[in-house]
Ligand SMILES: Cc1cc2nc3c(=O)[nH]c(=O)nc-3n(C[C@H](O)[C@H](O)[C@H](O)COP(=O)(O)OP(=O)(O)OC[C@H]3O[C@@H](n4cnc5c(N)ncnc54)[C@H](O)[C@@H]3O)c2cc1C
């Protein structure tokens with residue numbers, strides 16, 4: 001995206017169509033001049049307070065949409081999963097994140113990742129293995145990075161290695177935020193990302209299902225008994241609820257790509273070559289392979305995009321069942337490695353209905369009830385687990 005300077009001297013940041021809500025700009029502003037405005041769906045874009053802004057331009061410099069960092073090279077592609085079954089069980093896919101995190105902690109570094117706690121999805125820092133546990137598992141809701149970019153910069157300045165994990169836009173942001181001087185200690189591991197809805201839409205879907213978001217403690221969007229999607233949440237009283245029967249409107253709309261941030265449909269980071277050292281995803285395409293023994297609880301695709309990623313991986317390679325594969329195979333059923341999700345027709349009308357319509361009417365209108373096929377699939381997976 002082209003940078004344009006405003007006549008007022010105020011920085012020109014992204015509009016709601018381009019803003020990824022990575023929060024690099026607000027993290028960089030030492031004057032507290034940036035806040036985020038949200039629309040009815042919770043889609044955000046930054047607003048600059050003219051009374052506080054001193055026109056230093058730092059926020060524009062760190063915006064990865066305006067100034068993307070340098071991309072990596074041609075990736076090496078692996079199909080893999082951790083040899084430690086407990087790590088695979090506690091992760092969404094093959095447990096690559098968990099193994100990388102342990103490696104960095106063992107070397108005295110720290111790890112940043114997303115957790116779901118107290119009804120919030122947010123980034124935090126782990127200095128001990130037990131703090132990595134809640135970071136495991138995909139949370140399909142926008143994570144609030146809080147002051148994590150600043151913390152990461154501080155740790156790097158103290159000479160500590162930092163593994164920062166998150167969506168590709170957050171990792172492009174941490175790289176521009178930290179800058180080239182401290183880049184050497186920073187390792188970045190991004191998830192393949194088809195898009196993320198804002199927390200307001202998650203809350204709206206919970207209310208629509210008769211659940212008060214204030215009662216939610218944590219959520220698991222994928223269950224590890226099988227390599228598939230099924231949401232369960234834990235209330236503040238400690239009771240687990242399976243959302244399949246509600247029905248799970250949030251995940252149904254997520255899978256239909258209806259609720260992502262507007263920027264996701266033109267995501268500048270969904271491309272090859274990638275911007276992070278590591279790219280982690282699900283190796284859906286490997287299911288058809290004859291040579292690799294797939295782990296049905298989760299088999300990951302791992303892209304090593306930089307020389308540093310290859311070096312770190314060689315130090316942890318013996319923790320995995322792994323095989324080098326062809327990039328074309330990884331792209332099967334995983335197009336977001338190389339391009340953004342297309343904006344589906346009817347999205348705007350659906351979102352307008354979602355924010356205004358009675359829940360039952362909405363569910364009927366958009367055919368979100370469970371079908372016989374859904375029920376059969378659900379019980380078959382439960383029997384197999
Ligand atoms: C929003 C989202 C969309 C995804 N879309 C795809 C896809 O289209 N195709 C695909 O192959 N894989 C996708 N994934 C990645 C996949 O689900 C696994 O997370 C990934 O393969 C890593 O698995 P793992 O077993 O190594 O680690 P896990 O233990 O599953 O680790 C989870 C990692 O994801 C990070 N994370 C979790 N939730 C969030 C969040 N809300 N925001 C930022 N970071 C988060 C954690 O910090 C951690 O690093 C997506 C993940 C997320 C979070």
Ligand code: SF4
Nearest residue numbers: 029053054056057059
């Ligand atoms: S130009 Fe400087 S002071 Fe103004 S909003 Fe950006 S970072 Fe803050």
Ligand code: SF4
Nearest residue numbers: 019020022023025063
């Ligand atoms: S993309 Fe990130 S840095 Fe750029 S304006 Fe949006 S939140 Fe700020």
Ligand code: SF4
Nearest residue numbers: 168169193195264267
């Ligand atoms: S699709 Fe792109 S913009 Fe959207 S959350 Fe993922 S990385 Fe960020």
